Amino acid sequence: VARIQITSLLPAIIQPMIIDGSTQTTFTGDLNTGFFGTGGTVGCNSLTLPTVNKPEVEIFSAGGTRQTFCFEIAASNVEVKNLSMYGFGGTLTAGMGNRHAEIIVRSGRAITISNNVFGFPANGLMADPGTIRTVGSHIIVGTHRNLNQTTSAQNVTINSNIIAYASFRGIATPYSGGLDDLAVTLDTLVISGNEIVDNGKATTSQSRGNIEILTAYQRLGSSLKNLQITGNLIAGCANDAGLELAYSNADFNVDIRSNTFQNNLIGIRLTNDFGNDMPTAGGNGIGGNSS
Numbered sequence: 001v002a003r004i005q006i007t008s009l010l011p012a013i014i015q016p017m018i019i020d021g022s023t024q025t026t027f028t029g030d031l032n033t034g035f036f037g038t039g040g041t042v043g044c045n046s047l048t049l050p051t052v053n054k055p056e057v058e059i060f061s062a063g064g065t066r067q068t069f070c071f072e073i074a075a076s077n078v079e080v081k082n083l084s085m086y087g088f089g090g091t092l093t094a095g096m097g098n099r100h101a102e103i104i105v106r107s108g109r110a111i112t113i114s115n116n117v118f119g120f121p122a123n124g125l126m127a128d129p130g131t132i133r134t135v136g137s138h139i140i141v142g143t144h145r146n147l148n149q150t151t152s153a154q155n156v157t158i159n160s161n162i163i164a165y166a167s168f169r170g171i172a173t174p175y176s177g178g179l180d181d182l183a184v185t186l187d188t189l190v191i192s193g194n195e196i197v198d199n200g201k202a203t204t205s206q207s208r209g210n211i212e213i214l215t216a217y218q219r220l221g222s223s224l225k226n227l228q229i230t231g232n233l234i235a236g237c238a239n240d241a242g243l244e245l246a247y248s249n250a251d252f253n254v255d256i257r258s259n260t261f262q263n264n265l266i267g268i269r270l271t272n273d274f275g276n277d278m279p280t281a282g283g284n285g286i287g288g289n290s291s
Helices: 022-028
Strands: 002-005 017-020 057-060 069-074 078-081 084-086 101-114 137-141 150-159 162-164 183-192 195-197 211-213 223-230 233-235 241-246 252-257 260-262 266-271 285-287
Touching (some): 084 101, 137 150
Parallel strands (some): 002 057, 057 084, 069 101, 150 183, 195 233, 233 260
16 A cells, blocks of 8 residues: 655645546556445435445555645545545644545535545554544535635535544534634535444544534525435444534525434434524425434
């Protein structure tokens, strides 16, 4: 396995790009055989849950040179795939957790994050790596490396990954408040076919869930249109929810379907700032999920 340690912040990705760890396999042959993941099926419709081939490239950050994040995507037509990534993030002080992650998505269209392993080394077992664990989250969509910004992204797809063992969140949109007031506009976020397990490992008040979509806690005017969470295994978050959806009245077309939720403190939590029920207009729906 080719191991790449990140010891200083990388520049943002500002042009179309494919970052593909499988090119290492093409060059050297498959030196890390096998796969990670539970496999099988999920949801009441028994959708196939993909496994992930063991990556040949591992990107990590640790120790005294641990970096807040690895990739900041600020361009259209970007793919990140076939990698192992872990160990990013820092002390999660109030208002500062929005940029502690392996990948943060700032802006752009047609962004795909697929067939990666988040949360543990490529050549070991699928297990909590302990002291080299990701301190922040794994993927945050709609955030920025700087405070108090406006972000916008379209057609972001997160599929066929293993996303595990983060101290904070597995997948999230940012929380706006305190020191960091973000305005976020997202159109079409698809989370499908992932194994999202055992995130929120921190035992402090910073502990959070496997997936957190937090439009209600962003600057007024923020919105998320066309959210699809389908065919995932969402499990093992002992300290919080498998999925928290804190929506605003500007959100619509929310579809949470055919997932399996297991062994989370709470399966699905639906909230907003005003205590209203989830809006039923605009194609919102929850169904076909199993436990």
